[in-house]
Amino acid sequence: MIDPKKILRFLEEYFDEIKTIYKLNKQNGLILIEEIETIFDNSNILVDNLIEYEIIEQRIDDTFILNETYGSFISFLLDDFSLDMPEQIEKYHNSLDSLYRKLKSATTKNEIIQTIEALNNEIGKFENQLQKNISKLIKETKYIKANNQKLNYPKKLQKASELTITYVKPLNIILQNHSESILYIIDNIIDESSQQRFNNKDENLKKIYTKLYNSYYQTKKEILNENRLLINEVIPLLDRIKSGSDILTGCINFLNDNNSYAVPTLLDKQRDITYSTNAEYEAQNIWEGYTGINEDIIINEAQSLENVWIFNKQKYKDRLLKSLPIENFYTWIYEELENELTIVESKNFFDLSKLIFDNDIDIEYKNKRIDIKLSDKMIDVPTIEIRSLN
C-alpha cells in the first residue's frame, strides 16, 4: 500500500495542475492523455504517479477520468459543487428503508451488526449531502438577494423560480414528516433502536443499538434544523421574489384590459350631512383631506354699510323736550324725520311715535284729526299737543 502522506504531499505540490485536470474532467467528462502530458510538461514520471496513486483512471478507450473520491475531495476543497437533484437525495429513502426492513428481519447477530453498520454509513452520507445542498441553496438565495446591481429583476425572478421549483419545494417534501418521507423512516429506526438498546439481551448488541440510536437521533435533529433553515431563510425570500412577479403580471393584465377584472370592493364615503350627529367626524375627515393644500385666499373689498336709521329714545326725547311746546306731536315727528332722512317711512314714523308713552311728558288730545303722507302710506292721526313736563 502506498503511504497516504506521500499521496497528500503529491497533491499539495501539484495542486494547481490537478485542479486543471479536475476542471477538464468536469467540463468534458473525460481527459485525454495529450492534455495530461501538456499539463505536466511531458513529464512521464509525474503522469505515472497520477496513475499509480489512482488519481486518474484509464478507461478501455485509453481516455482518462478523475477518480470519483478525489473528484469530490477537490470539489469540497474548492467549495465547488452544484446542487444535487432532489432525486439524488430521495434515493436515500429507498436505501434506508430497505436496510431498516433487513434489520427487522435479521436473525443472526452478525447480520444485525452488519446492517447497523450499513445504516450508520448511509445516514452519514445522507446528512453530508443534505447539509451541502442546503448551505448551497442558502448561498445561492443570498446571492440573488445581494446582487441588486449585477442581476436585473427579470433575471432574479427567473433564478428564484428555478431554485424554488427544482430544489426547494421537492426538498421540503422529502424532509417533511409524512409516511413517504425520509424523516418517517428515520423515526422508525430511532424507535426500533431505542427499544433494542434497553430490551436486547445481548450486551454487545445493546451498545451497537445505542450507537445507532444516537446517530439517528442526531441526524433527525439536524434535518429538522436544516428544514427550518429552508423554511425560514430560503423559502420566504424566494416567495417574496416570486410574489413580486405575480403582482407585476397581474398589474399588466389589469392595465391591458381593466374592465375584465374585479377590483377590491370598498365602502363609498357616506354623504356628509351637516346636521347629522356625525358632523364633527365628517368635518374632521374633510379637514384632514385639506391639510397641506395651500389654496389661494381671495379677500373681496368690504361693502360700506347703508346708513340705517335706528330709534334712539334718549336722543329724540331730548330733542322733544327742547322743542316744547309742540302744537301737534305727529307733525313734529314728521318734520324731525324729514330733516334727518329726507324720506319718511312708516316704519320709522311709528318707531318715533313711541315717545308718546313717555311718562315725563304731559299730553293733551284735541278733537281734530289730520292726514300725514308718508313715503309708503297715508295715515290718519289725531292732533296731540305737548306743553310741558309733568
Added chain:
Amino acid sequence: MNYPKKHYEIVQNLLNGKFILQGQTTYDILVPNYNFYKTFFKESFQYDLIKTSEVIYLSSDNTSEKFSRNLMLILAILVDNINLQGKDLYEELFKNYKIKDIEMIIKDSSYKSVCRNIIKNNGIESLLKSDCQKRNIIKYSNNYDTFQFTSAINIFLEQAKDIANMSNMQDEKEQF
C-alpha cells in the same frame, strides 16, 4: 351591554371607508372583538368586515367601484414602472413620493391612455391627497410635501396576484 373602548371612533372610521391599520390603537381593539364587529356591521348595514394581518376595513357589493378601480390603475402603472427600471418592487413601492412624481410616471407611461379620466382636472392629486389620505391609504407629510403608501395597498397588490393566477388558470385551460 358594554361596548369596546373607542367604539364610536371605530364605527365612524369604518363607515367612512377608512382602513384601520395594524399599529393603530383601534386595530388592537378591533382584533379581539372582530367577531362582534363582523356581526354588528353585517346585521346593521349588510357590510362585510374584512381583516388581514395588516388592515381591517369594510366592504360592500352595493357600492360604486370607481375609486378602487382608479387607484388600482395608478398602482399598476407604478408597478410596471418599477419593473422597467429593474428595481425591487416592495422596496420601491413604500418609498416617499411627491404627487408630482406619480403624475410624471403616469404621463410617461405607455398605459397613460387608460388613466385619461383620472388625469383630467387634477384628478391624481385629489385622488391621493383627498380620497387616499382620508381612507388611510397614504400617509401625507406636510413638512416635506411627500407621501408614503401604507400597508392598505397590499389589498390591491393581493388583487393583482389573484388576477395573475386567474390568467394562469385560463392559459392552462386553453392548453388542454
